[in-house]
Amino acid sequence: MLVKTFGSAVYGIQAITITVEVNILPGTKFFVVGLPDVAIKESYFRIESALKSTDYRMPRQQVVVNMAPADIRKEGSAYDLTIAIGVLAASGQIEAENLDKYLIMGELSLDGSLQPIKGALPIAIQARKEKYKGFILPSQNAREAAIVNDLDVYGVDNIKQVADFFNGTGTLQKEEVNTREEFFDTLSNYENDFSDVKGQENIKRALEIAAAGGHNVILIGPPGAGKTMLAKRLPSILPPLTLHESLETTKIHSVAGKLSAADSLVTRRPFRSPHHTISDVALVGGGSNPQPGEISLAHNGVLFLDELPEFKRTALEVMRQPLEERRVTISRARFTVDYPATFMLVASMNPCPCGYYNHPEKECICPPGTVQKYLSKISGPLLDRIDLHVEVTPVDFSELSSDRKAEASDLIRERVIRARDKQIERFGNNNDLHANAQMSPQMVRDVCKISAAGQTLLKKAMEKLGLSARAYDRILKVSRTIADLAGSDEILLEHLAEAIHFRSLDREGWAG
Template sequence: MLIKVFGSAVFGVEATTITIEINMEKGIGYHLVGLPDNAIRESSFRIQAALKNNGFKFPGKKIIVNMAPADLRKEGSAYDLSLALGILAASSQIKSEKIHDYIIMGELSLDGSLQPIKGALPIAIKAKEEGYKGFILPAQNAKEAAIVDGLEVYGVENITEVISFFDDEKPLEPTVIDTRAVFYDSLLSPEYDFSEVKGQESIKRCMEIAAAGGHNIIMIGPPGSGKTMLAKRLPSILPPMSLQEALETTKIHSVVGRTNGQIGLMAERPFRSPHHTISDVALVGGGAYPQPGEISLSHNGVLFLDELPEFKRTVLEVMRQPLEDREVTISRAKFTVTYPSSFMLVASMNPSPGGYFNDPDAPVTSSPAEMQRYLSKISGPLLDRIDIHIEVTPVPFEKLSDQSKAESSVEIRKRVTAARQIQTKRFAEISHIHYNAQMGVKQIKSFCKLDEASKDLLKTAMERLNLSARAYDRILKVARTIADLEGCDSITGTHISEAIQYRSLDRDGWLG
């Protein structure tokens, strides 16, 4: 008897439907074909034990299982449930009339209970696109898959529940989620708040500008000055994600199995902070069967690189193209995978190997030559992609002991969101640009026009401070964002003068 059951494989952030054909005839042997990996080949042992422990038989016949398309590599243990149900249907132990209407996925334990799978959201989206009636999967993944409207999602704890469902003995309750209600309920007070930061008003202002324009930022300062503390609070002032952005972000995290099973939809912007020993592949993504790296997991959020010069130079250089293209393409001989990677880069660093400025009273001092060598570990092309450089100084005791409460992230976010709305309207006709940091030369000429006084101010500053040529466009972009925060249509000398302050590393004597 021939039975067809449907599962799904995830490549990149997209799913592909897999047809599992099970043919049972006279003879002996279990033959699994269609490029399965070792986890799938071992499934027969898990299935056999699960069926026996739940009162069913593993047929002693010749069983041929084909996973089509046969030239596509299948991997993982998530096909256990679909294979088990196919074997039961092919041996007439359960009814098979409804089995082809559903995508069925799940890893079996030896007692028949189900373990969670990866990629539930992309699979559910594909199931809806292809017109399947429903999706049967482990209960731990049900809320994640139920984000997709118009698809019946059944979360099950044990294989017996699925068998009873197909035998019309006991119906399954579909998991229903009001996606919009869940999304907006999740936009509550952030875990980290700027009101907890004492002092550092100028740095908070700088972070607000970076958030408003989507600008990449680097902070330079000695240990204990608050660089990491400030960086962790940046997502709390970024504009709330749109529903589309939340779905995109959840999809990527679903592929690697890092979604929150209690909520399903990710409403908070991701904050990723990899250690400086990270490899190129772990950062950008890859492997024999490419998985998203840290830059894709921080899509629509923040990637924080602490102690930037300690990262291997090759690791930093692989970020150059994703920072421009907002996506990562990983190519293999037989296929190509593209992951989105639109993130804000926030980096921090000490000004010298010892961690302190050239200060004779500091615990550890470094010579100017050592400082120069240390700072030169960061390449010019990477700095080209960082709009804001800011020096962070230690907070004095008076500020630390001050009991007054600083401005909250909620208040700062209101101003940032208003500035982003201005930019959305400005770039409505340009498909690939959404905020000021993404502007190219053409857009800078159109939207960053200066009057004569502002031009003279910028010219004087560049000559006196020995600013490099790459600073010119960056200053204009940041000035445009400062003007947006104030609701000004045109850029004034005040905006230019503030933007000039945020180019520390371009000044003569920093990077030579």
């Protein structure tokens, strides 16, 4: 008897429906065709053990499983449940009447229980698009799939529950998630707050500008000056995620398998802080079975690279294009996948290997030439793509011991949101633009107009600091953001001067 069940394959952050055809013929072998990988071919042993453990049986006949479309590579163990239900229906152990109404996914354990899968959210979105009545999947993934409305999502713990459901001898509990309530309940809950930071008002100002315009930042200063502490608090002053951004971010984390059973939506802006030993592929994404990298997991959030010169140069250089394009394209012989990568890059570094170059109190012990060699690990093209260069100085004792309460993140966020609202109004006709940092060179010319005095100031800065054409655009973008924060429709001289101040590390020989 020929039976069809339905599963799904995830490519990038999109899903493609896979039809699993099961036919039982005279013979004794088990065949899986349709470009399956090794994990799928091994499913026979998991299915046989799972069925035996739940009082069902594997047919002692030839079982042929075809996974269509046959020209798409299928990978992973998430098709175990899809194939097993097809085998039970084809052998007459369960009713096949309603199989075409449901998408079924799950990895089987030997005792018949189910393990979680990756990509439940994009699969659920595709199932709704193709008008399936319901989606049956492991209970650990039910909440993330249930945020998709107009689709019945059933979380199950073992294969027996699914078999009984199709036989009509058991029922499944529909998972219910109030998406909007879930979204708004945890929207602005951050553990870290700027009120914890003593002093460092100039650094807070730089991060406020960065948050208001979506600009990239590099913090340079001695150990213990507060670089990491400040960077960790940046998400708390960014505008809250929109529901669309939340869904898009959740899809990426779902594909990467980063959501726990209690999660349904990513409601707070991501903060990713990979170790400096990270490989190129882990940072930007890829692999034989392409997975999103850290820059995509930081989509709509912050990517923090601590001790930037310690990262492999090749890993840093592969970020150059994603920083400009805001997406990562991974190409293979048979397919190409795109992962979004709209993130704020925040980097920190010491000024030298010992960390105390230009320190007001401690003496640098690095040999001559070491400082410049250390700083030159960061290439000019990458430095060009970082809008704000901020020198962090140590906090003195009087500020550390002060009882004065620092400004809270909520107050800073209000100013950032007002500036972002001006930008959204400015770019209202362009859905791809949400912040000043994302403007194209042509838009910079149209939006960031400066006076003759401003042109003279900028010319002198370009000549003195040896700035590139890209740095010229970055200065104009930052000055536009500073003007937005000030509520000004025009870019004034003081806005331009402050923006130029944040390119001080751009000059040749910026170590001193």
